[in-house]
Amino acid sequence: MASSSSSLSSPIPPQQKHEIQEKYDLFLSFRGEDTRNGFASYLYGALSAKQISTFMDDHELGRGDEISPTFRKAIEESKISVIIFSENYAFSTWCLDELLQILECRRTNGQIVMPIFYGIDPSVVRKQNGSYGVAFAQFEHRFQDKMEKVFIVVDNVDDWIQLDALVEGYDQFAPGSRIIVTTRNVQVLKKVADQNIYKVEGLSQSDSLELFRFHAFGKNSPPIDDAMLLKSVDKIFNVLRTSYEGLDEGIQNIFLDITCLFNGSFTRNEAERLLDSGDSLVKIGMGVLIENSLIKDGKHWVDNQLWMHDLLRQIGRKIVCDGHKEPGDRSRLWDANDVCHILERNTSVPVLRRMDLSYSKLLTEIPDLSQLAPNLESINLAGCTNLVEVLPSLQNLHKLTYLNLDGCSKLSEFKEISRSRWYLDLVKFGGIKNFLINICQQKLAFLKRFTNNISSLSSPRSHMICQQFPMNLTVLGLRSLPIEAMPLSIVSLFGLVELDLSCCKRLKSLPTNICKLRSLELLNLHCCSELENFPQILEPMEHLTDLTISRTGIKELPESIDNLISLQILQLESCKEIEFLPNKLCDSRTLQFLYLGSCSKLQKLPPLPPALLVLKVPCCDSLKSLPELPLFYESVDARHFTSLEKDARWKQPLKTY
Numbered sequence: 001m002a003s004s005s006s007s008l009s010s011p012i013p014p015q016q017k018h019e020i021q022e023k024y025d026l027f028l029s030f031r032g033e034d035t036r037n038g039f040a041s042y043l044y045g046a047l048s049a050k051q052i053s054t055f056m057d058d059h060e061l062g063r064g065d066e067i068s069p070t071f072r073k074a075i076e077e078s079k080i081s082v083i084i085f086s087e088n089y090a091f092s093t094w095c096l097d098e099l100l101q102i103l104e105c106r107r108t109n110g111q112i113v114m115p116i117f118y119g120i121d122p123s124v125v126r127k128q129n130g131s132y133g134v135a136f137a138q139f140e141h142r143f144q145d146k147m148e149k150v151f152i153v154v155d156n157v158d159d160w161i162q163l164d165a166l167v168e169g170y171d172q173f174a175p176g177s178r179i180i181v182t183t184r185n186v187q188v189l190k191k192v193a194d195q196n197i198y199k200v201e202g203l204s205q206s207d208s209l210e211l212f213r214f215h216a217f218g219k220n221s222p223p224i225d226d227a228m229l230l231k232s233v234d235k236i237f238n239v240l241r242t243s244y245e246g247l248d249e250g251i252q253n254i255f256l257d258i259t260c261l262f263n264g265s266f267t268r269n270e271a272e273r274l275l276d277s278g279d280s281l282v283k284i285g286m287g288v289l290i291e292n293s294l295i296k297d298g299k300h301w302v303d304n305q306l307w308m309h310d311l312l313r314q315i316g317r318k319i320v321c322d323g324h325k326e327p328g329d330r331s332r333l334w335d336a337n338d339v340c341h342i343l344e345r346n347t348s349v350p351v352l353r354r355m356d357l358s359y360s361k362l363l364t365e366i367p368d369l370s371q372l373a374p375n376l377e378s379i380n381l382a383g384c385t386n387l388v389e390v391l392p393s394l395q396n397l398h399k400l401t402y403l404n405l406d407g408c409s410k411l412s413e414f415k416e417i418s419r420s421r422w423y424l425d426l427v428k429f430g431g432i433k434n435f436l437i438n439i440c441q442q443k444l445a446f447l448k449r450f451t452n453n454i455s456s457l458s459s460p461r462s463h464m465i466c467q468q469f470p471m472n473l474t475v476l477g478l479r480s481l482p483i484e485a486m487p488l489s490i491v492s493l494f495g496l497v498e499l500d501l502s503c504c505k506r507l508k509s510l511p512t513n514i515c516k517l518r519s520l521e522l523l524n525l526h527c528c529s530e531l532e533n534f535p536q537i538l539e540p541m542e543h544l545t546d547l548t549i550s551r552t553g554i555k556e557l558p559e560s561i562d563n564l565i566s567l568q569i570l571q572l573e574s575c576k577e578i579e580f581l582p583n584k585l586c587d588s589r590t591l592q593f594l595y596l597g598s599c600s601k602l603q604k605l606p607p608l609p610p611a612l613l614v615l616k617v618p619c620c621d622s623l624k625s626l627p628e629l630p631l632f633y634e635s636v637d638a639r640h641f642t643s644l645e646k647d648a649r650w651k652q653p654l655k656t657y
Helices: 039-049 069-076 093-109 122-127 130-146 160-166 186-192 205-217 226-245 249-261 268-275 281-291 310-323 336-345 412-418 421-428 432-439 444-458 460-464 488-492 512-516 559-563 583-587 642-646
Strands: 002-004 024-029 078-085 112-118 151-154 178-181 305-307 354-356 378-380 402-404 475-477 498-500 522-524 546-548 569-571 593-595 614-616 635-637
Touching: 024 039, 024 069, 024 093, 039 078, 069 078, 069 093, 078 093, 093 112, 112 122, 122 130, 160 186, 226 310, 249 268, 249 281, 249 310, 249 354, 268 281, 488 512, 559 583
Parallel strands: 024 078, 078 112, 151 178, 354 378, 378 402, 402 475, 475 498, 498 522, 522 546, 546 569, 569 593, 593 614, 614 635
Antiparallel strands: 002 112
């Protein structure tokens, strides 16, 4: 009794097929002692009668452990292979060798394979039960008896399924056997083996140059031949480009964004905030790029810096340039010459999403980008020290989410408004409404100053700053600007996630309505040395997790700090005037990191919040004791804390990790 299943075929694209001249219509694979004088012969006769050219050995040949080249060639030259699975088929190494060759032709050539089950249930073959189980057990025993110690190196694997198949049965190798696998994608290794994964360290500069010369020129001293050099560089680029081409399209775009926007090291948070599109793809994509060794994870460096090799950065930029020869057709611009070409000619670039003009020392103004690049999502103007005016050119960019003005010290709109004394008073109270409420509490001189200047409220120039920030910003960098007060319009940026006012050394106050920034996650006031007061937090800020006010002139924090209900990191280092922290701080259920180093006037700490993991109080000369530490704290840094040594509760080292 014979049964057959549907044919097994694996459609292969024509460009991947081996070019084989087909000689036979069909190849028969069978166990002679089971079917030669019966079913197999009848089948062969029926096929021949239908003029179907069939390969079948006519007599028992002298057979060794492997099939002969004649049979391999016959299998390759057949359109279809028919396998007759019978009771004793699996006991023949010859039959199993034929089966492997047939399956290889199916994989590489798309050959059609048709199984026939003669006198045996298909489940016996599929599950390797009955005679098939006995046969494979015997082969396994013989295999173990013959197995010697092996050393296998598998290089540049990019498919974990492929690797799994290559190392299958590795546990049957003799003791001392080794398999070494190299890959750019760490996930390939993690899928197969979680342990014994090693990251190969990069070569030194001299060794890298020697290796490059060897592969490029075949010896250490390269000849002076531009054509040969260009050919070698192209070869290297093509090899590295394969890693990029193996990525999904969305992650390819993240890779290209990073190559175009970052020239040096960067943090993961910086990249995610800059590239965030409102979904989780950026976070996932960053992980994929690290796992594929396209970004080097600097988790042991300062601030978890990430880094991309210069060659990979050049490849990414070349891909962008190759996609569109004209700069105006590209979605990313970073080269100063390309940008000048577009700006000087007022060339429309509707596909442009990201522009980097940082440290363009000669840049004094930019045109109205809402007309030239209406889909712009990020612009970096950091270090443009001669830029005079910028906000009118950006105010109608409704898709702009990232704006970096760090170090743009000559921006006239910020300078002019900072000269206005009434504006500083207005900001202090968080806007005109709060100002009028509080004005009756002020001295007469203050009231007179206000009435002398209130008419300027309607002045287009002085009010302009309040209207011109693009309303969809999520990241705003104003580092090192000569401003004395935070622009009022910032509190209208309801989607703002990150605000950097660090090193604004003239900044004197923040508005009380800063709590209106309901999406704010990070506020950086580092080195705002003139800032003496931190405003009351009148409403809960649900998303602020990171607050840095180190090296400021702040004397105290308000009790309303408990309205920072999600605060995780509070940095107060070198706040020389602060003496006490608010008691409400102990009510925080989220604060994990508290940095108070070199707060020389700090006298006492309130009870520490229960979730605190890290406390740093080195060089706090006036601090006499520490409160009881939370149950699950991880580290305390109390170096140069001499008074603590007298505290009987502390018998451990003053710095613990």
